[in-house]
Amino acid sequence: MALQQIDQFAAKLRPDTRAAVYDGSKKGHEKRTAVLFDHYPDPDHLRRLAGNIKQHVVENLDTLLPAAAAALERNGVKVHWASTAEEANAAVLAIMQARGAKKMVKAKTMVSEETHLADYLGKNGVECVETDLGEFIIQIDGDHPSHIVKPIIHKNRREIATSFEKHGLGAYNDDPQTITRRARAHLRRKYLEADVGLTGANFVTADTGRLVLVTNEGNSRFCLAATKCHIAMVGIEKLLPRETDLGLYLNLLARSGTGQQLTVYTEFISGPRSPAQPDGPEEMHVIFVDNGRTEALASECREILRCIRCGACLNVCPVYRQASGHAYRSVYPGPVGAVLSPLLAGERFPELADLPKASSLCGACNEVCPVNIPIPDLLLRLRARGKEAGAKNAAAGTPPMGAWSLLATQPFAWRTSLTAGHTLNYVPKSLIPVPPMQTWLRDRTLPAWRGGAFRKWMKDRAKK
Amino acid sequence: MSSARDTLLARVKAALAPLPERAPLPDWERELVVMREARGAVDAWTLFSARLAGVNGTPLTSVAELIALLTKSDWRRGYCDPALWAELRPAFDAAGGFTVETTFDRARVDDYQFGITAAVGAIAETGTVVLSDAATSSRLAALAPWTHIAVLRRAQIHLDLPAAIAALPKDPNVVWCTGPSKTADVEGILIEGVHGPGIQVALLLG
Amino acid sequence: MAHAQSALITPSSRPAGKRVQMMATCLCDAFYDDVARATVEVLEHLGCTVEFPEGQTCCGQPAFNGGDWEASRRVVRHTAKVFAGDLPIIVPSGSCAAMMFHGAPLEFEKQPDLPEIEALGKRAWELVDFIVHGLGVKTWPGRYQAKVAFHRSCHSRGTCTGPAALALLSSIAGIEVVPFGEGEQCCGFGGTFSVSFPNVSKGMGTLKLEHIRAAQPDVLASIDMSCMMHLGGLAEKDGKPIKTLHVAQILRDALKNA
Incomplete structure (x- = not known):
């Protein structure tokens, strides 16, 4: 029988990687919960409210996007539009070429991961250096992030020290402080040499045209202090209707993502630097990127576009903890990724149609989501879509339900099977919702078959 | 109007067209997100300094305290906002042994052990100092040196985060700094001073 | 506003009389007859008249979770027919009850008979939820x-349901409810998930058992026998069996010492 790829990946995961992912995500979840419930009497009310405001954004992008673009332009920002990953990358390159720019420093942005921007720029003669410590390590290793907020949750210090040594960043030393200091010294030169700083945006206010960026390391701040040109790649769903809404989302994002009250650097950027300011960009560009988002918007799973990329659903997810982020074969892992990645894939949906199966539907993701996305419902809708599309990888390991449904709609046959199962001392496989018995029995026993016993008891009582 | 814009917006419109109705925009009370500690009669500086200490920042209330801090670590070379230098210089001169510049030379970015700049505000409930292009004389000077000192006035302190949002200045670059730069990327271990300051001071003057 | 819904919300106004219909669930039908018996006995102790529609089979969840919504809808329609009327439907399973009031309406969103399916869901009660919130019973003798x-x-x-079950259990003389680590985590059953993701499922169950064993309970109890079948089966296969019970069985057995 064909097997689910994520389950296979989990089975082969190195024990130390699993331990690192498990511990990191468990700690993240515990911190998040402690902080939210310590600080607020009813965090769930805040989550629902934030979900409702974001749902408004999603369902009104046709008016909010032009409003945001107009506000940004009023602030002196050049706005660009990209429907595909290729267009987004090309827009970045065109801005750089117009300035004769050859070097870019880059803060963490998930949308640039989607478009493989760094690779693209490299092939076009532009040096693109990741500056977030985790992303920098990913870049020198030729690896991929495995968590939205903690990209190297799957790595230990020894692996990092080895790759630092390999890439000329000093003799082997696995002390986290030494690793961080070496990266500081190395990247500082990169910032000062760079022509362009590229960031994403956590939020864009549609009324005032401010980009909001949150980081802890200060790398995006450095990108915007040292370079002369700022490019921001922004997914079209990142809008907030009102600047005042930031008060809600900033409080929820930091607590949900890292268990902090507030991230260390929260930047509000609405244009090129002031004339009197000696440092920072004299030119600012925002590229609004679709890259599959309008597919998600048109689908019955548009709620996923509320996501503010905090990673709380990854941290709490028991499947993520067992399988790690790389199991999801896409930019967005975990519960949010299991919904978002197949949707963003567009025509390639069948390739990722198994992702929505990677869930026990336990609902923990919905319970922690700061914008209350009903992730289990969306996973179920995508499962139905995968079934309709006949995606083989989605079907792997799922028992066929045809015979079962036939039986379960014919009471006589159902009752006969119950008692037959008893007398024949074998389990009628089409009746029990765990038909691949050998898989069940590999790790578990099955209780004794008692088919029909309760119905007989009821009948016997009625006779008395 | 560019065609790239038209194409993208047309896709958005098409995706939303089948919706029978659109989700409304709820109003909300800012009190909802104000933490208990910041409600009612609270001394803003007391709350601010407790919160700043909570994120390993350093609240100070006098120039003498600042000079003691710098002297203890032998941080002698630094940058100071020219407008603030007039106010601070007498105390530094009296202490002696400091080399302070009032223009930040990016070619010698690692020569500065500390940078003193003016804040435009602060948030008490989070221990945050607010910088802006208008108030902060050099973005790099507030970021590159190991120690950043943000000079703050009592009247500038907002009690809570929503108040600070409401008071966001019309400035192209407003930055909230909440403690020293930090990371937990390597095995979840907290390390301070990643790209920005390892020491974040808020100095209350007046 | 469908989009603003949480994944699971108990319906707000449900019938709560003492004449009830019972859905035994396929697991009790096949394996756990004593749980179904305990359900009847507990309900009768509370003065309820329990009807058991003979034509009942399954709530339709296996196919629903598996993505085969067509097959699932056939079964749900059958269930709606068998449970016609307006009596409360009591289910000794949080999972099957949720299928009725949440899952089924989801897969019927575009079906003409959605109203009937929603009406069915609004009568569905998980057993303990019914005892505590339907009948107003707060303590157990x-x-x-x-x-x-x-x-x-x-x-x-x-x-x-969760807080209700905990409150009811805690009120019984002699019971000490022992908390254990990571209580919010799933046991790894997940219906067909348990066989389509056997490795992850086992990993989750093993962790859950470690936490439970550390608390050294005499009994592991739940309102869902599916979780118990998985955890009990894992523990037994591992050579360290644990005693698993449905909350209904504990309630019934407590009455014997009343």
Whole structure:
């Protein structure tokens, strides 16, 4: 029988990687919960409210996007539009070429991961250096992030020290402080040499045209202090209707993502630097990127576009903890990724149609989501879509339900099977919702078959 | 109007067209997100300094305290906002042994052990100092040196985060700094001073 | 506003009379007849008249979760037919109850008979939820001498069932409810998930058992026998069996010492 790829990946995961992912995500979840419930009497009310405001954004992008673009332009920002990953990358390159720019420093942005921007720029003669410590390590290793907020949750210090040594960043030393200091010294030169700083945006206010960026390391701040040109790649769903809404989302994002009250650097950027300011960009560009988002918007799973990329659903997810982020074969892992990645894939949906199966539907993701996305419902809708599309990888390991449904709609046959199962001392496989018995029995026993016993008891009582 | 814009917006419109109705925009009370500690009669500086200490920042209330801090670590070379230098210089001169510049030379970015700049505000409930292009004389000077000192006035302190949002200045670059730069990327271990300051001071003057 | 819904919300106004219909669930039908018996006995102790529609089979969840909504809808329609009327439907399973009030309406969103399916869901009660919120019973008589670990099965998330079961169990003389680590985590059953993701499922179950064993309970209890079948089966296969019970069985047995 064909097997689910994520389950296979989990089975082969190195024990130390699993331990690192498990511990990191468990700690993240515990911190998040402690902080939210310590600080607020009813965090769930805040989550629902934030979900409702974001749902408004999603369902009104046709008016909010032009409003945001107009506000940004009023602030002196050049706005660009990209429907595909290729267009987004090309827009970045065109801005750089117009300035004769050859070097870019880059803060963490998930949308640039989607478009493989760094690779693209490299092939076009532009040096693109990741500056977030985790992303920098990913870049020198030729690896991929495995968590939205903690990209190297799957790595230990020894692996990092080895790759630092390999890439000329000093003799082997696995002390986290030494690793961080070496990266500081190395990247500082990169910032000062760079022509362009590229960031994403956590939020864009549609009324005032401010980009909001949150980081802890200060790398995006450095990108915007040292370079002369700022490019921001922004997914079209990142809008907030009102600047005042930031008060809600900033409080929820930091607590949900890292268990902090507030991230260390929260930047509000609405244009090129002031004339009197000696440092920072004299030119600012925002590229609004679709890259599959309008597919998600048109689908019955548009709620996923509320996501503010905090990673709380990854941290709490028991499947993520067992399988790690790389199991999801896409930019967005975990519960949010299991919904978002197949949707963003567009025509390639069948390739990722198994992702929505990677869930026990336990609902923990919905319970922690700061914008209350009903992730289990969306996973179920995508499962139905995968079934309709006949995606083989989605079907792997799922028992066929045809015979079962036939039986379960014919009471006589159902009752006969119950008692037959008893007398024949074998389990009628089409009746029990765990038909691949050998898989069940590999790790578990099955209780004794008692088919029909309760119905007989009821009948016997009625006779008395 | 560019065609790239038209194409993208047309896709958005098409995706939303089948919706029978659109989700409304709820109003909300800012009190909802104000933490208990910041409600009612609270001394803003007391709350601010407790919160700043909570994120390993350093609240100070006098120039003498600042000079003691710098002297203890032998941080002698630094940058100071020219407008603030007039106010601070007498105390530094009296202490002696400091080399302070009032223009930040990016070619010698690692020569500065500390940078003193003016804040435009602060948030008490989070221990945050607010910088802006208008108030902060050099973005790099507030970021590159190991120690950043943000000079703050009592009247500038907002009690809570929503108040600070409401008071966001019309400035192209407003930055909230909440403690020293930090990371937990390597095995979840907290390390301070990643790209920005390892020491974040808020100095209350007046 | 469908989009603003949480994954699981207990319906707000449900019928709560003392004449009830009972859905035994396929697992009790096939394996756990004593749980179904305990359900009847507990309900009768509370003065209820329990009807058992003979034509009942399954709530339709296996196919629903598996993505085969066509097959699932056939079964749900059958269930709606069998449980025609307006009596409360009592289910000794949080999972099957949630399928009726949440899952089924989801897969019927575009079906012409959605109203009938929604009406069915609005009559569905998980057993303990019914006892506490339907009948207003807050404490339980009798005695049951045991340290009980209560596994909060996932389909009680967002519903009133989890706290209700915990409160009821805690009120029984002799019971000490012992908390254990990571109580919010899933046991790894997940219906067909348990066989389509056998490795992850086992990993999750093994962790859950470690936490439960550390609390050294006499009994592991739940409102869902599916979780118990998985955890009990894992523990037994591992050579370290644990005693698993449905909350209904504890309630019934406590009455024997009343």
